[in-house]
Amino acid sequence: MDLIEKALRIAGEAHDGQFRKLTKMPYITHPAAVGMILQKYGYGEELIAAGILHDTVEDTNLSLNDIEREFGPMIAKIVAGCSEPDKSLSWEERKAHTIEFLKDAPIEIRAVACADKLHNIRSIRYDVEQSGEEVWKRFKRGRKEQEWYYRRLVQSLGHESSFEMLEEFGREVVKLFGEELQ
Numbered sequence: 001m002d003l004i005e006k007a008l009r010i011a012g013e014a015h016d017g018q019f020r021k022l023t024k025m026p027y028i029t030h031p032a033a034v035g036m037i038l039q040k041y042g043y044g045e046e047l048i049a050a051g052i053l054h055d056t057v058e059d060t061n062l063s064l065n066d067i068e069r070e071f072g073p074m075i076a077k078i079v080a081g082c083s084e085p086d087k088s089l090s091w092e093e094r095k096a097h098t099i100e101f102l103k104d105a106p107i108e109i110r111a112v113a114c115a116d117k118l119h120n121i122r123s124i125r126y127d128v129e130q131s132g133e134e135v136w137k138r139f140k141r142g143r144k145e146q147e148w149y150y151r152r153l154v155q156s157l158g159h160e161s162s163f164e165m166l167e168e169f170g171r172e173v174v175k176l177f178g179e180e181l182q
């Protein structure tokens, strides 16, 4: 079976019944959008499949072994790189770990993580445009902390080298939070 079709079927089933935070939007719309973003920026089917699968280990019953068995070591490595290793830690510790890890992560992990964060920040912007500042309440931390997280993500993802999708992510961060005051 085509790799992307297989990723959609497996992720679709694994995320069945899950929704984006406090919405009626089926969760699978997010990983599918991440795959589409990667396709738009010219990445190949292995990265697109990894993008579609990126939240399966963190948020569903699938394990990294399941992903490696079905999709091989490269896709499993990317999914591992996009998963928070310890969900029991505080929000601050988990996000600080992501920021540090992405600084010198392999480019294929940075590309999928960037597509993930790009879709998340765009959906926040659309939600704020539609529903106003109430939207921040659905997250574990509010606007100020999310601003800190997204600005650090732009720096961290560009620590080694920049790429086209990261430029777009940087523009989205400025659209939502404004230029950073020095």
Ligand SMILES: Nc1nc2c(ncn2[C@@H]2O[C@H](COP(=O)(O)OP(=O)(O)O)[C@@H](OP(=O)(O)OP(=O)(O)O)[C@H]2O)c(=O)[nH]1
Pocket (backbone or CB within 6 Å): 019, 020, 021, 023, 055, 082, 091, 116, 117, 119, 120, 121, 123, 124, 138, 139, 140, 141
């Ligand atoms: N923008 C947005 N995000 C949503 C929505 N529903 C779920 N999420 C997920 O929520 C996370 C941010 O929510 P927080 O409350 O700040 O943190 P937490 O769930 O990770 O504890 C994002 O994770 P992340 O750590 O930034 O990345 P990742 O988990 O996708 O890798 C994102 O994937 C939604 O409707 N809009």
